[in-house]
Amino acid sequence: MICIKNISKQFGKLIVLKEVSASFNACECIALIGPNGSGKTTLIKSVLGMVVPDSGTIFFKGMNIKNDWMYRANIGYMPQIGRYPDNMTIGQVIDMMKDIRRSIAALDEDLFEAFNMKNLLGKRMRTLSGGTRQKVSACLAFLFNPEVLILDEPTAGLDPVSSEILKQKIEKEKQKGKLVIITSHILSELDELATEVVYMQEGVLRFHQSVEQLHEETGEKKLAKAISKIMNNPLEA
Amino acid sequence: MKKIIKYVIADILRNKIVLAYTLCLFVFSFSIFNLEDNTSKGLLGLLNIILIIVPLISIIFSAIYVYNSAEFIELLVSQPLLRKQIWISLFSGLTVSLVVAFLLGVAIPVCIYEPTAVGLTILIVGVLLTIIFIAIAMLATLLTRDKAKGIGIVILLWLCFSLLFDGLVLFLEFQFADYPMEKIMIGISMLNPIDLGRILVLLKMDVSALMGYTGAVFKNFFGTSWGFASSILVMLIWIFVPVVISIVRFNKKDM
Numbered sequence: 001m002i003c004i005k006n007i008s009k010q011f012g013k014l015i016v017l018k019e020v021s022a023s024f025n026a027c028e029c030i031a032l033i034g035p036n037g038s039g040k041t042t043l044i045k046s047v048l049g050m051v052v053p054d055s056g057t058i059f060f061k062g063m064n065i066k067n068d069w070m071y072r073a074n075i076g077y078m079p080q081i082g083r084y085p086d087n088m089t090i091g092q093v094i095d096m097m098k099d100i101r102r103s104i105a106a107l108d109e110d111l112f113e114a115f116n117m118k119n120l121l122g123k124r125m126r127t128l129s130g131g132t133r134q135k136v137s138a139c140l141a142f143l144f145n146p147e148v149l150i151l152d153e154p155t156a157g158l159d160p161v162s163s164e165i166l167k168q169k170i171e172k173e174k175q176k177g178k179l180v181i182i183t184s185h186i187l188s189e190l191d192e193l194a195t196e197v198v199y200m201q202e203g204v205l206r207f208h209q210s211v212e213q214l215h216e217e218t219g220e221k222k223l224a225k226a227i228s229k230i231m232n233n234p235l236e237a
Numbered sequence: 238m239k240k241i242i243k244y245v246i247a248d249i250l251r252n253k254i255v256l257a258y259t260l261c262l263f264v265f266s267f268s269i270f271n272l273e274d275n276t277s278k279g280l281l282g283l284l285n286i287i288l289i290i291v292p293l294i295s296i297i298f299s300a301i302y303v304y305n306s307a308e309f310i311e312l313l314v315s316q317p318l319l320r321k322q323i324w325i326s327l328f329s330g331l332t333v334s335l336v337v338a339f340l341l342g343v344a345i346p347v348c349i350y351e352p353t354a355v356g357l358t359i360l361i362v363g364v365l366l367t368i369i370f371i372a373i374a375m376l377a378t379l380l381t382r383d384k385a386k387g388i389g390i391v392i393l394l395w396l397c398f399s400l401l402f403d404g405l406v407l408f409l410e411f412q413f414a415d416y417p418m419e420k421i422m423i424g425i426s427m428l429n430p431i432d433l434g435r436i437l438v439l440l441k442m443d444v445s446a447l448m449g450y451t452g453a454v455f456k457n458f459f460g461t462s463w464g465f466a467s468s469i470l471v472m473l474i475w476i477f478v479p480v481v482i483s484i485v486r487f488n489k490k491d492m
Contacts, residue, residue: 011491048315050492073317083308087251093312099240100316 001026001148001179002047007056009042016042017053018203024181024196026147029174031190032183033227034200040183041080043200044150048077073101076146080153080183082137084125090136091121094143103144110172111139114165130157138166142173149173149180155189167193187224199227238322241313245330248309249302255338258294262342265290270350277442280351280359283343284438287363288431291339292370293395299331299374300391304384311492324375324487328480331371339363358441362434365472369430370395372479379483379490402429419454426454430475433468440464 002024009017016039024030032040045051047058049065049072057064060071084093098107112118115135128136134157141149151170155163170193174180184190190197197214199206207230211223220226249255265286270279306327313323343363347356374391381387406425410418426432440456456464 045492050311050314052489052491069319070317072315077315079315083311085248085306085309085312087248096244097316100313100318 003059005057007053009053016203020205026179027177029180029193029195031194032198038200039203074147076141076149078137078141078151082133086126089122101144105145108142108145111142134158151182191223238326241326242330249334255334259338259342266343266346276351292366295367295370296374296391296395299371300378303378314492320488335367355441358438362437366434369475372476376479376483379486398429398431422454427471437468
């Protein structure tokens with residue numbers, strides 16, 4: 001569904017992405033992992049067209065995204081740090097997004113109800129805590145029933161109850177045959193969700209394997225252990 | 238696109254500075270016309286306000302507004318919207334609110350006291366200057382990510398156009414007094430939208446004593462109607478060029 005071909009990106013002197021290629025298909029749940037500053041967020045933002053790569057192309061359903069913008073209607077994006085206009089209320093932001101997307105598909109308000117957002121609608125964005133912002137981002141990402149979900153550290157800052165709600169929701173959407181791309185540093189929670197693992201380091205895509213393959217190769221059941229095993233023996237990878 | 242413009246205007250109205258600006262202009266214009274018994278003197282006073290205050294408010298307000306909308310822009314860019322439309326909507330929203338503010342504040346007194354061609358010209362100049370300085374501010378904010386630096390640049394630009402530029406023109410005039418400088422001076426005056434605005438009004442007013450060096454040259458060279466048309470054309474170019482450059486830059490901007 002998403003096909004990335006040789007994209008590179010440089011911010012000034014800093015090389016963030018080096019000739020990254022990958023392809024992601026429906027029904028997969030991709031765990032995008034790697035150390036801080038390894039280019040995960042930049043890769044995601046390139047797919048969304050928020051960052052324009054210096055070279056390389058990205059295809060969404062076979063179409064080059066370069067001069068297209070409608071493809072974003074099929075993507076729900078939850079940013080790492082949700083930034084919203086300070087003096088709008090939650091309700092206004094959600095209404096604005098509904099107004100802009102004008103989605104014909106039925107709205108998916110599961111999370112909206114699960115997080116009990118109704119009581120928060122009148123709150124201004126600037127007064128929100130980090131966790132509440134995350135909830136708003138999550139609601140917006142799932143609201144339009146997109147075919148692709150891109151979640152950048154979705155559970156960071158969420159309380160255990162909310163993060164469990166979110167994980168169940170992700171699982172449910174995966175069952176529906178959607179493509180889910182998650183970045184996270186909490187590998188234990190990816191254990192239950194991920195079907196494929198993409199490991200990035202210093203802007204290079206180190207490996208892209210299915211979880212089963214990874215388990216077989218390393219003999220470890222836990223993702224965290226498998227990854228650290230691979231990282232300790234870089235030649236094997 | 239209309240929707241984004243609607244949200245931008247609603248957002249601008251919510252912070253009430255534009256309303257205060259309207260009120261200030263309104264009070265200024267009324268008091269200036271009441272201070273002078275001769276309305277054309279009043280018009281000159283008003284012209285000075287328009288040439289100094291209107292560009293200042295437009296450029297600073299737009300710059301700060303664009304910086305403060307960083308989150309809003311970021312949110313929109315990840316949505317199924319064309320980047321060009323986001324930027325144009327932002328520009329249109331600012332333009333509509335500041336132009337309406339200017340017209341409410343100045344057009345009403347002008348229509349009451351001086352409903353003549355000169356009054357109309359002043360209004361046209363005010364509107365054009367408002368739009369030009371919004372366009373310049375938006376380009377400047379796009380080129381600098383740092384807020385303090387960007388606003389500093391914008392203030393310096395205003396200072397250049399409103400004060401320093403006149404000094405430069407005078408300097409050139411004295412230094413090259415022995416040479417035929419008229420045509421070059423016309424070219425130089427095109428580099429300053431505020432100067433163009435002044436020439437535009439004074440051409441209509443026909444007070445050559447106040448026209449300054451470039452104005453006098455302009456009148457001799459073009460005659461009144463050609464001078465009028467060409468200076469309006471150049472002012473439109475002053476809007477068009479920054480807007481086009483900023484759209485191209487915004488299309489490539491990384492969020």
